[in-house]
Amino acid sequence: EAGVTQSPTHLIKTRGQQATLRCSPISGHTSVYWYQQALGLGLQFLLWYDEGEERNRGNFPPRFSGRQFPNYSSELNVNALELEDSALYLCASSRELGRGYEQYFGPGTRLTVT
Amino acid sequence: AQSVSQHNHHVILSEAASLELGCNYSYGGTVNLFWYVQYPGQHLQLLLKYFSGDPLVKGIKGFEAEFIKSKFSFNLRKPSVQWSDTAEYFCAVIPTGGGNKLTFGTGTQLKVEL
Numbered sequence: 528e529a530g531v532t533q534s535p536t537h538l539i540k541t542r543g544q545q546a547t548l549r550c551s552p553i554s555g556h557t558s559v560y561w562y563q564q565a566l567g568l569g570l571q572f573l574l575w576y577d578e579g580e581e582r583n584r585g586n587f588p589p590r591f592s593g594r595q596f597p598n599y600s601s602e603l604n605v606n607a608l609e610l611e612d613s614a615l616y617l618c619a620s621s622r623e624l625g626r627g628y629e630q631y632f633g634p635g636t637r638l639t640v641t
Numbered sequence: 642a643q644s645v646s647q648h649n650h651h652v653i654l655s656e657a658a659s660l661e662l663g664c665n666y667s668y669g670g671t672v673n674l675f676w677y678v679q680y681p682g683q684h685l686q687l688l689l690k691y692f693s694g695d696p697l698v699k700g701i702k703g704f705e706a707e708f709i710k711s712k713f714s715f716n717l718r719k720p721s722v723q724w725s726d727t728a729e730y731f732c733a734v735i736p737t738g739g740g741n742k743l744t745f746g747t748g749t750q751l752k753v754e755l
Contacts, residue, residue: 530684558741570731570745583742617685621741630743632677632685 529554531633533618539639540608548603548636552620558582559601560621560630561593565614573616576601608640643668645734647746654722654753662717662749664706664732671737674715676706677745680728688730691715702726727753 532551540546552559561573572585576595590606599620605612615637619630646665654660666672676688689700696708706717715732732746 560741560743562743569747570733570743572742572744575741577741585742619685619743629675629687629690630741631687634684 531618531620531631533616533633533636535636536634537637537639539641541641542608542610544608546605546608546612546638548605548616548618548638549600550603550618550620550633551600552618553631556620556622556631557599558621559595559599560619561601561603562617562619563587563614564617564635565611568614570617574603605638610640613638613640643672643734643736643744645732645744645746647730647732647749649749650747651750652752654751656724656753656755657721658753660717660719660722660726660751662730662732662751664715664717664746666713666715666732666734666744668713668734668736673735673737674706674708675733675735675743676700676704676715676717677731677733678728679731679748685731688717722751722753724753724755727751 534549558577560575562570564570574593575583579595593603595601615635617635619632621630644667648663674691677685678688679685691698691708699705704719708715730749733743
């Protein structure tokens with residue numbers, strides 16, 4: 528069974544630009560989650576999508592947004608990039624809502640903002 | 642808001658030594674608890690989980706954890722560590738009905754020396 532995949536592996540952007548990160552969940556998983564792992568801040572919850580809907584959101588500004596497609600893959604968009612957005616962005620997936628909360632993580636996208 | 646504390650940030654052990662990593666959470670209600678591991682160069686992997694039932698749970702690679710509700714703790718143990726256990730270990734919690742948002746501890750970096 529293939530795991531969660533993310534692309535790109537690395538992304539370098541300049542301040543003010545937009546970044547788009549992509550995630551494909553494990554087959555059969557309908558929920559996708561995004562987390563930010565920034566140096567000194569640990570792993571922080573960003574967003575949760577299930578069945579195409581945003582279900583929960585962490586304490587991040589609105590310039591962090593995303594969506595989930597009909598095939599359950601997901602995009603995370605970060606607008607008006609700031610230097611402090613530099614971090615590893617992890618995507619996770621789990622089975623449908625109500626069936627447990629095991630989240631399986633992908634390898635991450637390393638975003639560097641210069 | 643819930644929080645997770647991992648008191649040991651760096652642990653160095655010799656092979657065959659016993660391991661116990663502390664994890665405490667702050668939340669008054671029912672929780673689901675997890676330990677994740679991140680081996681060097683690899684992505685986060687689920688080590689073990691507690692949802693309900695027997696408070697002593699066994700995971701992969703000989704790890705186990707004990708949920709002590711009265712102490713709000715979920716400590717990770719292994720009787721005899723191996724060099725290959727060198728990794729970063731994260732404790733995480735989701736309150737039941739907590740919107741599938743995993744709250745992570747800051748992680749414990751374990752180094753096992755030969």
